[in-house]
Amino acid sequence: MNNDFSKPQRESAFGIIIMGAHTMLKIGKASFFLFIIAFVKMSSTSFTYLILGISAIIVFSFIFAYLWYLKFTFFLDKEKQEFVVNKGIFNRDQVIIQLDKIQQVNINQNILQKIIGVYGLKIDTAGAHGEEVSIKAIDETSAYNLREHLLNRRAATEVQSEIEHENNKTEETPFLRISAWTLFKVGLTSNYGQSLALLAAFFYTVIYEGRQLLDAFKINKDEIQSTVTGMLTIVTVFILIACLLMVLLIINLVRTFYKYFELEISEHKNTLLLSSGLIAKKNTLISPNKVQITKYSQNYFQKKMNMLNMSLKQAQFGQSKKGHEMQGNTLEIPGCNPIERDELLKMILGQKLLKAKIFIPDWRFLNLPIFFKLILPVVAFLIIAFNVPEVKPYIGVSIAYFIIGTLMIYISYRRHRISVSQDFIIKTSGIWDISNEIVMPNKIQAITTFQYQWHKGVDVGHLTLHTAAGQIHFKYGNYTEIKQLVNYWLYQVERKNDNWM
């Protein structure tokens, strides 16, 4: 068997089917509503054209997939320690990945891949633009073999890492397993924001496409509008809101189950193996010392249920703003209990969290947010309210806004703190979800301190720690203390040539 991948090789021939289906799905998605419109508007005589069109797409997809399969080769360059992928149907693309730049190797299986019995393999790198390679079809042994090879070198170079002698437990047995019941609780208590965004996006497309459909059907829009407004009484609005909330919760639950079903973490030769997923099983292998920021967060409900969400942030490169790509480099572990958290932290950080010295911000932390988020809008609103009689009855709302806002800003002030010990920096923040971000000093890339001119007298200043996975801010601290801390961290970073990745 050609097991060491040193010769250029194609992926499994099943890849044609996977790629073909993938392309078809893409085209299908893009033209889904087009098809519906065509289907409705069309007379029966041109039905054959539709069939022809669909089959043309299928044929095209598979020709494309076949060409893609022919041109896609990969091999492992042992001497240069590189993984080389050649691809591209019309233009020749060569992707070269240095093995020590590989951050994680994912082995996935979606439904189609499950039916055929092949695996997909994805390589995440720390390359300049987060470029990644994905092999769509590879049989199981080769997949695991390849992963072994890709991650092999790293294991050899990291023998000295502190993590190793910490973990001489039984290998391969998962030390963390999230049960369905926990997932249920997670789904009820977290990630409302993301589900809300999803729902909004869904409604937006439905309304947008719906309009086009209505145009296609030539239905009178005014009629619909009048029936809708006729239905809107106060009772129905409340029912509607209740329904929306229910939908939101259900979406939340489904999403959580889909993504994190049977989440397991086990230890595998100095690396962490995460696997989860309901329909598509996802396996992720990461080495703990590539994690830049470890974060755990908890809100009030979760605290009562004794569970918390963790996320492991890895290096984030390129110009991409906080968006989709960011999530790709963040591994979420929902619903651990404190014991599991400590276990995981110990694995990633190499040791237990110690008692630390806590730094809290100055009360001037409150000034700017209160002025810009509360006083300014409320004053503006009041000025409008006293001049426009229609707005006057809502003055009570602005008072409530002011009180709630003050409370929230005050809570955020009380939560905002940074605690520093020899090996860790822990930044705590949040209003509802209280998050703790843990950074090790050797992950610091650069440090910024800054101070407003008018804070010079009162010795208040700000601190930003730049890491490869984002920044950590500490605002309105005692500037003398901050400077001292900076000097200490610089000393820690510069004293030895620690690998940060």
Add this chain to the structure above:
Amino acid sequence: MTTETFFTNEVIDLDLLPKYEDIQLSRPHPDYWKIICINLFIFFGLLGITIGILLFFVDEVKPNAKWIIPLYFALLAIFLLLFRASFKKRGYAIRAHDVIYKSGVIAESTIIVPLNRIQHIELNEGIFSRMYKLGSLQLFTAGGQTGHIHISGIAIDEAKRIRDLLLKKIDLLENPITELNPNE
């Protein structure tokens, strides 16, 4: 090092550590102020031409001339003052293990990049910089957009010396560095 928390262990050490805030900073080359002025005057020249054309040819704009022209000159003066202040505030220092850059008028910020975290170095020379034999040095880290240092207005010989020094220090000499000529 023991595993105890450092505040019970190394209090004395903390005060003995080198202090980044007390470092004597080098200022940008005085000629750099001329470049700032040239850039500023080019910008305001273009703006002035646009405004002039508008005032001359568009009748609706004409009555507003009495506040547009003073505003234009006020802006010019404010910008000159701001840039002058910011020019005065800039300073950099190369230490044995890190690079420090200080800047900012309203908020005075200091960024420190340890040498062993530098990913690559860029030396840029613009058209005007070239006339005055100046260059700007950029140090990139993996900390993304915000975690990098951009020092402009260093004499080109000095900049090259710093670059070579840094390259030597971070043992990066085999990697080619990019030299770009953007219009500053």
